[in-house]
Amino acid sequence: MxxxxxKKCIYEFAEKHPNICIDLDVQNEKIDLVSKRVDISFRLGDLIEQDWVARKLWSIPFGLCASRSYIEKNGPVTHPKQLVNHRLITVNNDCHWKLVNQTTxxxxxxxxxxxxxxxxxxxxxxxxxxxxxxxxxPTYYFHELNHDQHNLLPLLPDWQDAGKEVFIMYRDRDKRPMRVDAFIEHVSMWKNRFNMFV
Structure with missing residues (x-):
């Protein structure tokens, strides 16, 4: 993500506020925000910290994808029940796929x-x-690619889920540092300009 x-949102903030130092730590695993002295965190899904304010930013749609060469070799997929006959790839913490047909x-x-x-x-x-x-x-991982160059195809576009929510989180303190409030405001404005998701 x-x-x-x-990153474009963060770079814009750095350009607008050159006197604010940014230490950007990108992790796939949940970390202890307090011991790491984190001011602000973005979280995908339900990994919300107690005693932190969590504001929803986006809901990211997920979709199925495969390479053109894989489909040519193993045959088309016309319904999710056929997935049991295919080789499947997943992110470690996302081992339960729930697909919903948007029409039926x-x-x-x-x-x-x-x-x-x-x-x-x-x-x-x-x-x-x-x-x-x-x-x-997430669909942006394969829609950003040039399909002809990378031979990557979206599969079953009518089958999606409600999406995973992205939150911005920060400590609920009476006296937050001005840098934190400035960044929260920047993210809110950037979200309104680039609302790429639901």
Whole structure:
């Protein structure tokens, strides 16, 4: 998320406030924000800290994707129930896929076996590009690619989920540092200008 698009928001803030020092720590795992002395955190999903303010920013849609070469070799997918016959790739902490047909409201949430997993979504996407299987990841990870160059295809576009929510979190203190309030305001304005999701 940070590497692909959220970094643009942070870079803009750095340009507007050159006297504020930024220490940007990108982690895939949940960390102790207090012991790490974190001012502000972005969280995807429900990993919300107690005693922190959490404001929803976006809801990120997820979708299925595979490489063109994988589909040509293993056949098309016309319904999620066919996923059990395919090699599947996932992010370590996202091992339960729930797909909802946006037209019929049919829900697919069967147990699936995964042949490849990583804690890094970019590595998951690259594994898909290399033809290792089908993944269920945020759609911006594959819509940003040139499909002809990378041979990466979205699958079953009618099947999505409610999306995972992205929150900005900060301590609920009476006297927050001005730098923190300035960044919160900047993110809010940037969100309104670049509301790329729901």
């Amino acid at each position: 940070t590497q692909l698009w959220l 409201n049919e829900v697919f949430s069967d147990e699936l076996q995964f042949q490849f997993s990583s804690n890094d979504v970019l590595l998951v996407r690259d594994a898909v590009v290399h033809g290792l299987g089908i993944a269920w990841i």
